[in-house]
Amino acid sequence: MIVVVNQDDIYFLLKILIPLSVSIFVVKKHLAYFLLIVYLFSFTETKQLFKTANLVEHFILHKAKNPDFSVYAFFKMHYFDKTVKDADYKEDMKLPFKTHDCYAVSVNLATPPKIFEFSFECRKLFLEKKQHFTYSESYTSSKISSVFRPPIVG
Secondary structure, eight states, X not given: OOOOOOHHHHHHHHHHHHHHHHHHHHHHHHHXXXXXXXXXXXXXXXGXXXXXXXXXXXXXXXXXXXXXXXXXXXXXXXXXXXXXXXXXXXXXXTSXXXXXXXXXXXXXXXXXXXXXXXXXXXXXXXXXXXOOOOOXXXXXXXHHHHXXXXXOOO
């Protein structure tokens, strides 16, 4: 059977397949981004970035109390110095990366049965092969010894 494909058929297939493959790639890329974001916000401390608004609001509050208060002084006071329980301690704990949340809890509801037994047949994978081999120090071959014989005068 001989199949003849002309050039117009090839161009038609390429016009269909190339946009289809590009759209599949775009879907895969968006799915990868979505799964990465779900992972980061589920299992890492990235969700602390949602508290950035609290950080800005708390800085503005300190700046209103003391106009000479700098960003460096704010970060030094809240992140580098020892934590002091003062009047705004609860607000300080709402800042990002001040507390650590651990929500990774595993609950296993499946209980094993009270009687648990199994049996399996253990087959030998390798059979032991008995070798019939003897070795003797005094073994000499007449063919080999004839080569190494000293010359005979005679």
